[in-house]
Amino acid sequence: MTLPTAQISNMNQSPTVKLLMRHVQPSHENDACLSVLEIFQENPNLFAIPVVNSAGTPVGIVDRHLFVETFIKPYTRELYAKRKISEFMVENPIVVDMGTTIDDVSKIIIDAGMQHMVIGFIITQNGLYVGLANGHDLLNEIMQRKQEGLFYLAHYDQLTNLPNRLLFMDRLTRALGDALRKKSSVGLLFIDLDNFKNFNDSMGHGFGDQILIAVANRLTGCAREIDTVARLSGDEFIMIIEDIENQNALETLCERILDSMKSPWEVMGRNVFLTASIGTSMFPKDASEPSELILKADAAMYEAKRGGRNAYMHYVEGMRLYSMDKMTLENDLRLAIERNEFQLFYQPQVSVDNGSIIGMEALIRWNHPERGLLTPIHFIEIAEKTGLIIAIGKWVVKEACQQHQRWIWAGNNPLRISVNISPLQFYQTSFCEDIRSVLAETGMEPSHLELELTEGMFMHNIDNVVKVLNELHDLGVLLAIDDFGTGYSNLSYLKRFPIDRLKIDQSFVRGIESETTNMEIVRTISNLAKTMSLELVAEGVETADEMNTVGDCGCDFMQGYKFSKPLSSDDFLLWRNEYETKRESQHIQLQAI
Ligand code: C2E
Ligand code: MG
Numbered sequence: 001m002t003l004p005t006a007q008i009s010n011m012n013q014s015p016t017v018k019l020l021m022r023h024v025q026p027s028h029e030n031d032a033c034l035s036v037l038e039i040f041q042e043n044p045n046l047f048a049i050p051v052v053n054s055a056g057t058p059v060g061i062v063d064r065h066l067f068v069e070t071f072i073k074p075y076t077r078e079l080y081a082k083r084k085i086s087e088f089m090v091e092n093p094i095v096v097d098m099g100t101t102i103d104d105v106s107k108i109i110i111d112a113g114m115q116h117m118v119i120g121f122i123i124t125q126n127g128l129y130v131g132l133a134n135g136h137d138l139l140n141e142i143m144q145r146k147q148e149g150l151f152y153l154a155h156y157d158q159l160t161n162l163p164n165r166l167l168f169m170d171r172l173t174r175a176l177g178d179a180l181r182k183k184s185s186v187g188l189l190f191i192d193l194d195n196f197k198n199f200n201d202s203m204g205h206g207f208g209d210q211i212l213i214a215v216a217n218r219l220t221g222c223a224r225e226i227d228t229v230a231r232l233s234g235d236e237f238i239m240i241i242e243d244i245e246n247q248n249a250l251e252t253l254c255e256r257i258l259d260s261m262k263s264p265w266e267v268m269g270r271n272v273f274l275t276a277s278i279g280t281s282m283f284p285k286d287a288s289e290p291s292e293l294i295l296k297a298d299a300a301m302y303e304a305k306r307g308g309r310n311a312y313m314h315y316v317e318g319m320r321l322y323s324m325d326k327m328t329l330e331n332d333l334r335l336a337i338e339r340n341e342f343q344l345f346y347q348p349q350v351s352v353d354n355g356s357i358i359g360m361e362a363l364i365r366w367n368h369p370e371r372g373l374l375t376p377i378h379f380i381e382i383a384e385k386t387g388l389i390i391a392i393g394k395w396v397v398k399e400a401c402q403q404h405q406r407w408i409w410a411g412n413n414p415l416r417i418s419v420n421i422s423p424l425q426f427y428q429t430s431f432c433e434d435i436r437s438v439l440a441e442t443g444m445e446p447s448h449l450e451l452e453l454t455e456g457m458f459m460h461n462i463d464n465v466v467k468v469l470n471e472l473h474d475l476g477v478l479l480a481i482d483d484f485g486t487g488y489s490n491l492s493y494l495k496r497f498p499i500d501r502l503k504i505d506q507s508f509v510r511g512i513e514s515e516t517t518n519m520e521i522v523r524t525i526s527n528l529a530k531t532m533s534l535e536l537v538a539e540g541v542e543t544a545d546e547m548n549t550v551g552d553c554g555c556d557f558m559q560g561y562k563f564s565k566p567l568s569s570d571d572f573l574l575w576r577n578e579y580e581t582k583r584e585s586q587h588i589q590l591q592a593i
């Protein structure tokens with residue numbers, strides 16, 4: 001469990017000097033030296049004695065060493081015994097009120113000279129003496145707090161106050177050790193937010209940070225006191241669930257988490273939708289080592305994402321592990337274009353009205369020499385971070401246009417191809433020119449090319465964005481907004497842009513027939529699309545129920561596994577021929593597809 005906020009803020013805020021206060025009986029300024037000497041002799045641990053006047057106000061302090069030394073010399077006792085202690089005390093001692101913080105008193109002492117650190121200081125309340133504090137204790141306290149601060153910095157995530165990767169690894173190792181002794185099980189949840197990047201892109205990092213803080217709170221709210229919720233990096237969270245009975249218990253927790261994400265997120269005065277994908281693994285069933293357990297939960301999380309996000313998945317034997325060290329992946333990615341390792345897959349889009357194929361989306365795949373066929377989830381983020389996406393994106397546009405032409409030359413009717421464009425690519429000043437020259441080079445009819453953009457691209461430097469979009473539109477290519485609804489959808493901005501289509505994100509489509517909120521969202525988007533003469537595509541349609549419902553809600557086109565998974569160009573052609581033959585010969589209804 002994480003430290004409660006109160007504890008955290010106490011750690012950062014200095015306690016008061018009360019913490020160091022010792023109750024030492026003060027001497028009176030008129031007391032005789034000898035009596036004070038006797039007190040020191042009786043109390044060998046007494047480092048100093050405060051001196052007060054008749055009102056109880058401190059007037060000085062007697063330092064043990066200075067004072068006792070005076071009496072070691074011959075005849076001093078006889079000479080000084082009857083003198084008043086006020087003659088031997090250090091005047092102007094440091095006097096602070098009980099409410100003074102330790103940080104403040106440290107500053108006072110440093111400013112006044114370090115000898116006060118040795119003697120100590122006097123604590124008062126309403127000006128009257130109440131106790132004494134020792135410089136040694138003060139130093140100890142400062143050191144300890146420094147160490148706590150350093151420990152905190154090293155072990156906690158500064159943004160969310162959750163344990164970080166280091167502390168998480170430590171807790172996990174300990175939890176597995178305990179479980180081994182108790183013969184119990186430990187569950188691990190790997191949680192990754194869906195489309196989080198869209199928020200960062202569209203609303204800026206400050207907004208993204210607020211979302212992460214809110215997510216941290218909701219996750220903590222779903223966990224028990226003994227569980228650990230940690231932030232690994234970016235939008236990745238992880239949970240250690242100790243003493244878990246069985247997989248069903250993990251399932252209940254996953255459902256609770258996904259449920260908790262559903263209620264509206266009000267961030268900086270705006271309502272946003274947010275979902276997460278969760279992968280789970282269990283000790284000792286799935287793995288005996290911490291790192292292996294993490295890899296397996298991570299693999300399950302990827303499967304949940306692949307399955308359409310907003311879902312959880314348990315690790316099952318044989319799931320692919322992606323223990324990718326990012327450096328190697330980045331190096332491989334640099335070489336991938338030269339080595340011709342990328343390939344485009346195509347996924348058909350069909351019309352709701354009559355089931356005819358109206359186009360396809362080109363989706364990139366990477367034939368990695370050792371890791372096999374990788375989907376974008378494993379490399380697009382790195383390609384974007386490193387800027388490699390610009391070269392990759394150029395390759396994609398060109399390859400899609402060339403493939404389109406190859407199909408036409410082979411005698412097929414032209415179909416529109418949609419290509420995904422990354423923000424970095426879009427912001428290149430040469431972007432429009434690049435598209436124009438690919439069209440010229442390949443001879444492709446511009447209206448057969450559609451560019452899929454994301455909402456985030458439209459949030460900054462709007463005037464320039466409008467200019468680029470108009471130029472693209474003038475070229476004759478079509479423009480679509482992908483994953484619509486997942487960023488901050490300020491619908492009014494759409495009016496300014498020459499957009500042709502909206503693609504509703506699949507998180508709204510999944511199980512839509514039984515999710516009234518999603519149905520309402522899709523209906524609202526559909527009404528808006530109609531008033532603006534935009535076409536509407538529903539993504540991720542997997543079942544007949546989803547197909548029927550998105551049709552009822554006003555979508556014009558559909559894309560999803562219900563019709564076909566993304567296919568290689570050869571397989572796409574086979575699928576297309578088979579589908580069209582079936583449609584023509586049987587006059588099939590969509591229901592039968
Ligand atoms: P997207 O553009 O929203 O593409 C749709 C994704 O949903 C594809 O995943 C597709 O395989 C998947 N999908 C389609 N129908 C279904 C369904 O019925 N059920 C489920 N569960 N999933 C379905 P994919 O190919 O893994 O691509 C993921 C994302 O990667 C794309 O999302 C797109 O944002 C990005 N991407 C793909 N190709 C490119 C590219 O060439 N350039 C850039 N910049 N991004 C790309
Ligand atoms: Mg797309």
Ligand code: MG
Binds near residue numbers: 483505
């Ligand atoms: Mg999409």
